[in-house]
Amino acid sequence: MADSDVVISPVNGKADRKAFVDLPWTIYANDPAWVPPLKSEVYGLITPGKNPWFEHGEAQYFLARRGGKVVGRISAHIDHLALKLPPEQGMGPGTGNFGLFEATDAATAHALIATAEDWLRAKGMTRVLGPISLSIWEEPGLLVHGHDHPPTVMMGHNSPAYQAWIENAGFTPAKLLHCYEINIEKGFSPLIQRIVESGEKNPRIVIRKVSKKHFDRDAAIILHILNDAWGKNWGFVPITDSEVAFTGKKLKPIVYEDLIRIAEVDGEPVAFMMTLPDLNEALKPLNGSLLPFGWAKLLLWLRKPKVRTMRVPLMGVVQKLQSSRMASQLAFMMIEFIRRDSVKHYGATRGEMGWILEDNQGMVAITKAIDAFTNKSYQIYEKGL
Template identity: 30%
Template sequence: MKLIRLDERSRRDRLRFVKSQWRFYQGDPHWVPPLIFDRMKLLDVRRNPFYQHSKIALFLVEDRTGPLGRIAAIVNDNHNRTHNDRVGFFGFYESIHSQEVTSALLDAAAEWLQLHGMTHIRGPVNPSMNDECGLLIEGFDRPPVVLMTYNPPYYPALLEGWGLQKTMDLYAYLLDQESYRSEKLDRLLGIVRQRTGVQIRAMDFRNRTQFRRDVEILRDLYNTAWEKNWGFVKMTDAEFDFLAADLKQIADPNLVLIAEVGDRPVGFALALPDINQCLIHNRSGRLLPGLWHLMTKRKQITMVRIIVLGLLPEFRRTGIDAVLYAEIGERAKARGALWGEASWILETNDPMNHALQNTMHGVRYKTYRLYERTIE
């Protein structure tokens, strides 16, 4: 086998890196092939504004039969400035069931990160905590929902075999439309609405001016509400606009909600239709067949993912988060959704974990893990 450093500036090399993923999921019924177009855009160091403050290196291990594994090493300067540390990241990891291959990949990533002054390696993140992140360690019996990761069950042992250890777990909760509402919850929601005067409105995607205003509101809320969260890094204006343009293509405006008290935005929630229920049929990952599956199967989607829900610090523990969850649930139900996934939730976020389990009757059904190791 041989280790290859690919050129992240080369479209040909990025495509080689992206397409290698298919080797590792042949015959896996739960894997959802990504759109090659989307993966190429995510890794494009010229177009993706993430790389205005970050660097990435792509590595591939292969033999004469084809790819055996891949990994990306990432230096996120904004992360290190925010947290005053020297943590490098790895992501986009795939491997055959071989400790030798995984160790070669992680050795290469660690060496590159050391050359850039990093003292720790953490991951997987693809390529940041604001994107897909975490290694699936529990819940292999279902496909992933939109923008969540999936991997073979043997991956954790391979990463741990190189010396990586758990640094944080991320939870995903399954919410059932038939059980998440109760008389107790409805009474609570009424009290919260009366006491806080909160009003919930949806984004308007058709009015370009209002859409731009709302994107700015969401960006400010996101960067403020999550500021103290473990591992969080504020998104730049360019990054948020880049993400908003992508999400607008798949989002339902009625599931992008802003909570206001008086005329002040105090929180928001974003739920996405689980387009993975369509894309799982697009085994090639090519764009045009993927669009065809989205158009012809979109009405069959029965799941939404509550991807973001947050409040300004002074409005936490007011119950407005429960109002947002309930609004998302009712609006999703009206569009045929039977279930919702709330993900991901930090294992240390006790108030949210408690609310999802005890108030919303959610079931924690998947766990994702972030690993870390010193590399000095």
């Protein structure tokens, strides 16, 4: 389709895929906050057979050109697991997605979005939720607050212009996701310290580090807790075993035993907290490639990372304990133990927790109790088709 001399075509063949992956380097050439992803990771994300999301999802990618020059890209995709979920949880029957969205101007943006909508409509979808790239577990939402500083590992960054372009295409806010920043150099309030100390004295509670030696076992425990803890959350789509194996393999180089904790009560694993050193601090200078010497620099960094920021991408307590005093006690204990080690062993000064749903009262209350503040917000939009 064409709009204001914009020509949209499906991604077809090697050259188109390269153009699709390379476009952000043009869009963000002058944006100091953008962190170039590793191109090999982006190819892995969008390729069936490499990304296990495609075992339950399908996607079509589109490029926008003006005068032969690539000026935008978008994905239209459907997660068949998401279609089976109850609509009140955000996904549900008839809900498709768009994502991996980049554009140089409003006309291009609108032509791309309309093309993605047409593709979803032809597949029988009645509603679109986005941007989500490609899964809710990867990069959900459009950055609408916090464009002035770089994203942490596995979080998205986009031009501030996109918000108006998406809203002008008829999309309305569905859910806001927040990231919270914490000064981790100073300890928490005396009240939190007392809660932690009381937990340390409780023989029923054990907070243990994960074991790299038994990585598969601990990954399976974390998956079990995660699928239970998040099962009723808005936007939740179950993570499959093959996605856990894939993500585990990808994250293993930045898994450090003292940064991921599992909480056990009476010997039963009931909560976990995953923390990652901000790999983006090491990736930024590499400009998307491990060649010629990037791989050596990255390996050196991975051996003993010294970082400013630690990110907590995932945390969960099993549903039967949620809303209990024990749940917050376990959360504060894991946060405090990881905080101490982050400062002592990695030189970190700040933490980032997120994303957290705007109406997740339990987690929002925990962030307030540890004096965290919102530093980035990501908006997920919806529109009827």
